[in-house]
Amino acid sequence: METLERELQELGQVPAPRGFVNRVISAAGVGERYAELETVIGTFFVAWNRAGVTSVGRERPEGGEKADGLPRQLRFDLEGLTEFEQAVLRKTLEIPRGEVRSYSWVAREIGRPRAVRAVGTALANNPIPILIPCHRVVRSDGVIGQYGAGGPEAKRKILDFEGADPDGLARLARQGTRFLGSRTTRIFCLPTCNAARRIQEQNRVPFQDERAAERAGYRPCSRCRPAAQASA
């Protein structure tokens, strides 16, 4: 008899699901603001709330108040995305400007090496393009790949603007070159790695795959991490 009442009381202590408060706040549109962002591929609207940037898109957000500029410190509100999608987007944020990585690189780095296609889908659904630079993820065969915010042409344009030289990259890929090594440091890199760009012409050694590089006595760059389990 008493048990029932005590159990009812305990039911009242049931915790709300994680993230509930933030979901409520963003559903109520609290503190939502937006600003225009001019880019080489046109004007975008960046929307954010207290938790961070929620979207970047071509359409002016409906609610919200227009702000003069972007928040000084960019945080991202990835609420509502799956853990996997969040991991993909966070990893993508690490790719430096002027460089690119492949879908399989992202998959490997987040510990899901087989989920290459799922990485592609997660990036295609990136709610915050440009600021979360999904354009810096391309196919490993040098083909530039799809781009949700304006197609492959737009993707090429931003990469070009950022100095990633997409055409040069495609050329290397056509020749079968996936990595570049340095004769002086015996280190091999992804072609757009900042370290690879500083290799002088006469010291530059092209490799088709990581095995070839390792056979030649080269070790992978620790900055761009070109290969799976280099030491294994």
Add this chain to the structure above:
Amino acid sequence: MKAELNERLVRDLDQGFEAMVRDYGQRLFAFAYAMSGNAADAEEVAQDAFVRAHRALRGYDSERIRELQVSAWLHRIALNVLRNRVRRRQPRLVPLEAELQVADRGPGPEGQALNRAAMRELARQLSELPTPHRSAVVLRFVQGLSYQEAASLLGQPEGTVKSNVHRGLAALRRRRQLSEVI
């Protein structure tokens, strides 16, 4: 402390609202959970109630906000949300996946003294009670209101609430005995 929240709402509606969701989020979720019988509906109901509250607050003047009994007011909004959902609802078969998805996001109903299965079973049994009995039992025991508070929240005489609580508890006990026998 309550008056402080009202003052915050007067001063800055959005900041005050955030504080309100933090202060009452768990309580309103638990209410919706006990009333709706499952976590997926509970989250929708509680969220919807807060969104409506926010919309309403924007139309209130300072005087009205100062006089607000926040907790009772939120519960009343949630009751309205629940009532409107019942009107348009089809016979509800809770999809197992939905339940699990919500539970996967966080501690959820599990991790309590009452284990997750028992908690769900209790919520399910509650959901089979007629609404007047269920609201009375949930407000009195799950939310821990006095009869007087529950009566004023429901807009019913205290005697009605008492008898609804009594009937609700009796029905719950019968069901439990029954399920033990089976």
